[in-house]
Amino acid sequence: MSVSNKDTSQLSEHARQVIDHWVAKFPPDKKRSAVIEALRTVQHENNGYLTAELMDAVAEHLDLPTIQVYEVATFYSMFETRPVGRCHISVCTNIACHLRGSAEIVEHIEKRFGIKTGESTPDGKFYLKREEECLAACVNAPMMMIDHVYYENLTPETVDQILEGLK
Amino acid sequence: MSDDDIKIEVNGVPMSARKGQMIIQVTDPAGVYIPRFCYHDKLSIAANCRMCLVEVEKAPKPLPACATPVTDGMKVFTKSAAAIAAQKATMEFLLINHPLDCPICDQGGECELQDLAMGFGRDVSRYNERKRVVADKDIGPLVSTDMTRCIHCTRCVRFTEEIAGLQELGTLGRGENMEIGTYIERSVDHELSGNVIDLCPVGALNSRPFRFRARSWEMMQQATVSPHDSVGSNLFAHTMHGKLLRVVPRPNEALNETWIADRDRFSYAGIYTDDRLETPVFRVDGEFRPTDWATALQRVATRLGETAKEGSLGVLAAPGATLEEHYLLQKLARDLGSNNIDHRLHAMDLGDDDNDPPFPWLGAAVAELESADAVLVVGSHIRHEVPVLAHRLRKAGLAGSQINFLNPAGFEYLFPVHEYAETPLSQLQPQLVALLGAVEAVTGRRSELAVDRGAISDAHRRIADSLMSGDKSHVVLGHLATRHPGYSKLRAIATEIARLVGATMGYIPESCNAAGAYMAGVVPHRAPGGKPVAEPGRNARQMLAEACDAYVLLGFEPQHDTAEGQAAIETLRGASFVVMLASWLDPTAIEYADVILPIGTFAETAGTYVNMQGDQQSFSGVAEPVGDARPGWKVLRVLGNQLELDGYEYNNAAEVLAAANADIGVMRPDNTIARSPAINGAQYSEAEMPRPSRIYGIDPLVRRARPLQRTRDAKRTADR
Numbered sequence: 053m054s055v056s057n058k059d060t061s062q063l064s065e066h067a068r069q070v071i072d073h074w075v076a077k078f079p080p081d082k083k084r085s086a087v088i089e090a091l092r093t094v095q096h097e098n099n100g101y102l103t104a105e106l107m108d109a110v111a112e113h114l115d116l117p118t119i120q121v122y123e124v125a126t127f128y129s130m131f132e133t134r135p136v137g138r139c140h141i142s143v144c145t146n147i148a149c150h151l152r153g154s155a156e157i158v159e160h161i162e163k164r165f166g167i168k169t170g171e172s173t174p175d176g177k178f179y180l181k182r183e184e185e186c187l188a189a190c191v192n193a194p195m196m197m198i199d200h201v202y203y204e205n206l207t208p209e210t211v212d213q214i215l216e217g218l219k
Numbered sequence: 220m221s222d223d224d225i226k227i228e229v230n231g232v233p234m235s236a237r238k239g240q241m242i243i244q245v246t247d248p249a250g251v252y253i254p255r256f257c258y259h260d261k262l263s264i265a266a267n268c269r270m271c272l273v274e275v276e277k278a279p280k281p282l283p284a285c286a287t288p289v290t291d292g293m294k295v296f297t298k299s300a301a302a303i304a305a306q307k308a309t310m311e312f313l314l315i316n317h318p319l320d321c322p323i324c325d326q327g328g329e330c331e332l333q334d335l336a337m338g339f340g341r342d343v344s345r346y347n348e349r350k351r352v353v354a355d356k357d358i359g360p361l362v363s364t365d366m367t368r369c370i371h372c373t374r375c376v377r378f379t380e381e382i383a384g385l386q387e388l389g390t391l392g393r394g395e396n397m398e399i400g401t402y403i404e405r406s407v408d409h410e411l412s413g414n415v416i417d418l419c420p421v422g423a424l425n426s427r428p429f430r431f432r433a434r435s436w437e438m439m440q441q442a443t444v445s446p447h448d449s450v451g452s453n454l455f456a457h458t459m460h461g462k463l464l465r466v467v468p469r470p471n472e473a474l475n476e477t478w479i480a481d482r483d484r485f486s487y488a489g490i491y492t493d494d495r496l497e498t499p500v501f502r503v504d505g506e507f508r509p510t511d512w513a514t515a516l517q518r519v520a521t522r523l524g525e526t527a528k529e530g531s532l533g534v535l536a537a538p539g540a541t542l543e544e545h546y547l548l549q550k551l552a553r554d555l556g557s558n559n560i561d562h563r564l565h566a567m568d569l570g571d572d573d574n575d576p577p578f579p580w581l582g583a584a585v586a587e588l589e590s591a592d593a594v595l596v597v598g599s600h601i602r603h604e605v606p607v608l609a610h611r612l613r614k615a616g617l618a619g620s621q622i623n624f625l626n627p628a629g630f631e632y633l634f635p636v637h638e639y640a641e642t643p644l645s646q647l648q649p650q651l652v653a654l655l656g657a658v659e660a661v662t663g664r665r666s667e668l669a670v671d672r673g674a675i676s677d678a679h680r681r682i683a684d685s686l687m688s689g690d691k692s693h694v695v696l697g698h699l700a701t702r703h704p705g706y707s708k709l710r711a712i713a714t715e716i717a718r719l720v721g722a723t724m725g726y727i728p729e730s731c732n733a734a735g736a737y738m739a740g741v742v743p744h745r746a747p748g749g750k751p752v753a754e755p756g757r758n759a760r761q762m763l764a765e766a767c768d769a770y771v772l773l774g775f776e777p778q779h780d781t782a783e784g785q786a787a788i789e790t791l792r793g794a795s796f797v798v799m800l801a802s803w804l805d806p807t808a809i810e811y812a813d814v815i816l817p818i819g820t821f822a823e824t825a826g827t828y829v830n831m832q833g834d835q836q837s838f839s840g841v842a843e844p845v846g847d848a849r850p851g852w853k854v855l856r857v858l859g860n861q862l863e864l865d866g867y868e869y870n871n872a873a874e875v876l877a878a879a880n881a882d883i884g885v886m887r888p889d890n891t892i893a894r895s896p897a898i899n900g901a902q903y904s905e906a907e908m909p910r911p912s913r914i915y916g917i918d919p920l921v922r923r924a925r926p927l928q929r930t931r932d933a934k935r936t937a938d939r
């Protein structure tokens with residue numbers, strides 16, 4: 053019933069296994085529930101971003117209209133739909149962090165790399181996410197997350213140290 | 220009073236309700252208006268716009284009327300200070316990002332947001348921040364987009380998912396960056412997709428062909444009926460200065476509900492084309508020259524009069540002509556002594572016509588299909604033949620009816636299909652016979668049909684079981700069966716199947732008025748009312764295979780609209796005189812037509828169509844005829860007068876209809892067969908099979924509607 057090009061060859065054997073593992077956890081007519089896990093796996097195997105072809109393949113594999121996969125991929129901030137830098141830097145800009153100066157942190161990182169949020173450094177090392185909502189570390193706001201690791205109580209200086217350490 | 224019946228109070232007025240209903244579903248029928256954007260009674264409940272907030276006693280906050288189930292004793296206030304304050308606040312939020320471009324928006328004047336802003340909006344905005352801007356999407360030739368105007372009600376998204384059955388639009392991104400779109404640029408292709416134009420409460424999705432043509436308050440709205448398929452979808456025509464500028468659905472739960480097919484909505488574009496015929500023309504020296512009506516009619520009357528005395532006259536009418544035109548045309552033919560008249564232009568098998576039903580009909584009411592237990596459709600690309608009927612089947616299928624097809628491969632249905640028995644068309648007859656065998660096995664009843672039952676497959680057994688699964692089942696023959704060279708046999712076998720399982724037997728009549736053509740006697744073997752004629756004339760096949768001396772052709776183009784196509788033109792060339800009544804100047808007509816008389820399209824004439832459930836639906840002309848074109852019934856009336864025949868004294872279409880109906884009398888639908896024809900093992904080759912009809916190629920008007928010709932469906936089927 054989907055309108056994709058009926059091609060799932062883009063999916064690796066491993067990705068298929070992971071997706072099927074998740075599909076099995078839901079009722080047969082609720083395959084849509086497995087979209088997030090499917091996209092996570094596929095993105096992971098593709099240098100951290102999704103292509104239209106990959107999303108179509110996921111849709112085909114789950115027997116969904118392609119648009120339902122695009123919807124999920126564009127909704128969640130953990131999915132990227134274009135090539136981005138290797139390290140994903142997400143600075144929380146939600147209310148608590150904002151009150152504690154997250155805007156300054158974002159600006160500092162932008163200056164340091166000469167990029168805007170939503171952009172990657174030309175060498176392909178860093179990617180500064182456009183938007184990140186509360187990551188539940190408000191007690192130690194402001195905070196950021198780099199590749200799933202939390203860094204808290206940030207100041208421009210500590211941010212510099214952290215980023216140096218990553219190089 | 221059952222347990223499910225409860226009482227609620229709305230603005231102090233007691234109302235009865237059923238458990239499980241939402242507040243808005245109780246207030247709407249009671250005529251208490253609650254503002255809304257996302258709620259639509261044909262779509263699922265999304266409750267995302269919050270415009271319908273109302274006050275409910277004992278609830279701490281205002282509640283959305285579209286998503287709050289009623290409870291016994293509930294007290295609802297739709298106009299209290301708290302309710303109004305909540306509605307105003309919602310409106311203020313909705314307007315934060317909505318552009319103030321109403322003066323250049325086609326929705327202006329018929330916009331739900333504009334109307335509600337008048338009622339609930341503030342006159343000045345408290346926001347000075349920049350409004351958000353969203354890039355427009357190209358979703359095809361029919362629907363224009365101005366996505367900055369979108370208020371994210373998701374009606375369009377829900378339409379594609381729930382009604383069309385193929386989600387083509389989605390909500391992409393989130394928060395301030397959320398957009399409605401397709402992600403990858405592509406057209407929205409479903410054959411009902413134009414309905415999103417009506418659903419969109421703002422000017423985000425509009426009619427592309429209508430873009431910037433008129434303001435809604437400048438136009439007149441008149442009721443009419445779709446000329447493209449036999450559901451007879453009800454339409455409103457919007458006209459300005461006598462020109463038809465737009466078509467929208469006229470709700471009719473029994474037929475089209477609130478939907479119409481894109482074909483019904485956009486075909487009007489074909490009315491105003493460069494090849495529209497504006498004066499009568501006649502052929503001299505290999506070209507058409509314009510002339511005046513008097514000269515043209517005189518010439519036609521003289522030649523037809525001569526033919527009546529000493530030659531054979533053939534009369535062929537499109538099944539899409541009006542009942543009035545059909546009636547006068549057959550009257551003319553018969554007054555001139557000819558029974559050579561037919562409308563079954565696509566039919567290849569016209570033998571056995573004693574067995575024809577009085578008029579072809581669906582065998583059930585359109586709405587009945589929805590509650591069927593099982594349906595068997597034989598030989599029909601139903602989504603292309605009758606899109607709105609396909610939607611009924613879809614609803615039925617989703618609600619648990621078992622929908623079965625006996626069809627060539629490759630027709631896609633966007634709903635659960637119980638069994639799709641694939642067969643090459645040339646094998647349709649043996650397949651149907653095998654199905655009959657399966658039905659006999661299941662029912663234990665024997666059919667008298669003398670034919671070897673052949674190999675019965677599991678698919679046949681499943682269909683047979685399915686048809687026996689309940690007492691509301693229907694067998695329907697589509698165009699691929701009725702145009703089949705073995706049609707009369709298919710019909711007899713299908714009728715037997717229906718009889719044995721106790722199903723209704725029905726047809727999908729061609730175009731919008733094939734049923735009317737039968738009633739009016741536009742067949743060689745029956746006069747109006749289905750009365751047999753003493754000496755049946757020649758049928759369409761015969762007339763198009765071997766030339767008559769003179770022809771009258773009404774409303775079709777032989778190369779596209781007959782089974783013979785090009786061969787028909789060859790035959791017509793052999794006639795000594797051919798007069799066409801047509802709305803356009805078809806260049807190939809130069810090969811055979813001597814005179815062409817310009818007649819109005821469905822929009823430019825009053826008339827009546829009889830649909831697939833036998834309803835006569837009359838309508839008046841909504842637009843001025845282009846140039847010197849005249850309604851077909853008037854032309855035929857004057858021809859009758861010129862030929863000095865009796866009984867052509869009609870002042871208007873209603874008088875023609877009255878005369879026709881007096882002649883027709885009472886006709887009861889009846890698809891039974893008096894006696895079975897011989898069913899021998901006829902062999903057919905794939906080459907002689909009818910082609911599935913092109914959704915946007917079925918009649919001269921649709922073929923000229925440029926927006927429809929630009930759709931993917933038109934391009935995909937162009938080679939048929």
Ligand code: SF4
Pocket residue numbers: 368369370371372373374375376399418419420421423424
């Ligand atoms: S485009 Fe129209 S119908 Fe679709 S979500 Fe936006 S406002 Fe609603």
Ligand code: FES
Pocket residue numbers: 144145146147148149150185186187188189190193195
């Ligand atoms: S607001 Fe930043 S972690 Fe909660």
Ligand code: FES
Pocket residue numbers: 254255256257258265266267268269270271272283284285286
């Ligand atoms: S109509 Fe109730 S929330 Fe939109």
